[in-house]
Amino acid sequence: MGEIRVGISGWTYAGWRGDFYPSGLPQRxxxxxxxxxxxxxxxNGSFYSLQRPTSYASWREQTPDDFVFAVKGGRFVTHMLRLRDVETPLANxxxxxxxxxxxxLGPVLWQLPERLEYDPDVLAAFFGQLPRTIGELAALARRHDAKVPDERALTTAPRGLASRRVRHALEFRSPSFCTDEAFALLREHDVACVVADTAGRFPMAEAVTSDLVYVRLHGDQELYTSGYGDAALDRWADKCRGWAEEADVVVYFDNDALGFAPHDALRLIERLDPLTR
Known part of the structure; x- marks a missing residue:
């Protein structure tokens, strides 16, 4: 069986205070x-702007030894440059x-804009630039430019981790990606196809294209705002068990607007126990 991890997309939400987070719990x-x-x-703050090594180090220190972070790739790469001419932005x-x-460090998520359609040449070129080990990541990082000053750049692989694998996942929102050709390209480059539940707003593909299944649950009735009922969580638990027969599985709840995400995550964890972490 593969490993199953369930969590949330982001954790700093004012509306969760006094609800998921106990009243009086310091934000830190x-x-x-x-x-x-x-x-x-x-x-997901990494999607909006480049973070700092001190922030990543602090997050690491605040979590248990067996904890894993997924990191959302920058929108400058995906939404502004649209995957083209991204070598230096990736390094940054x-x-x-x-x-x-x-x-x-867990998987890196690359979320594409709705209007970015499937282009095999652009996608293959992008996949070919992604680092697949911590050592490759560090080597690419050393090619950063002045947007990340030397004094705040981190470009050295932690001791003993250079050969550790780095996995990537792609969340597309254009139906043009829902083809056998596109899924085959993801398999060729060992990139996970994100299973994204968006209340029908965007396509949801359940193609397994890697030994990682990456699931993002944005809401099944209303995007970002609706919670998942018992029947829906039962279905997702069954799906996770099936995927775990051939892959590792990560699930992130992003229905955060009304505070459902952390509660739904805990309810899914209950259904998957003892398989999940």
């Missing part, structure tokens, strides 16, 4: 509180501090 303790109850969290992203996560 929220990550630790969530990490005690879940096996993984998706860092990886130099910004991911290496400070050490053994807690």
């Amino acid at each position: 303790q929220e990550l630790a509180y969530a990490a005690e109850r879940m096996g993984s969290v998706e860092i 992203f990886f130099a910004s501090g991911l290496l400070a996560l050490g053994p807690k």
Whole structure:
């Protein structure tokens, strides 16, 4: 059986205070509180801007030894450059501090905009630039430019981790990706196809294209706002058990607007216990 981890997309939400987070819990303790109850969290601030090594190091220190972070790739690469001419921006992203996560660095998520359609040449070129080990990540990071000053760049692989694998996942939102050709390209480059539940707004593909299945649950009735009922969570638990027969599975709840995400994550964990972490 593969490993199953269930968590949330982000953890700093004012509306969760006094609900998921107990009243009076200091904000600086929220990550630790969530990490005690879940096996993984998706860092999504990295999508909006380059973070700092000190931030990644702090997040690592606040979580248990067996915890794993997924890191969302920068929108400058995916939404502004649209995967083209991204060698230096990729170097900047990886130099910004991911290496400070050490053994807690999990998969890197690349979310594409809705209007970015499938182009095999662009996609293959992008996949070919992605680092597949911590050592490759560090080597790419050393090619950063002045957008990440030397004094705040992290470009050295942690000791003993250079050969550790780095996995990648692609969340597309254009139906043009839902073809056998596109799925074959993801398999060729060992990139996980994200299973994204978006209340029907965007396509949901369940193709297994790697030994990782990456699931993002944005809401099944209303995007970002609806919670998952018992029947829905039962179905997702069954899917996770099936995928785990051939792959590792990570699941992140992103229905955060009304505070359902952490509660739904815990309810799914209950259904998957003892398989999940």
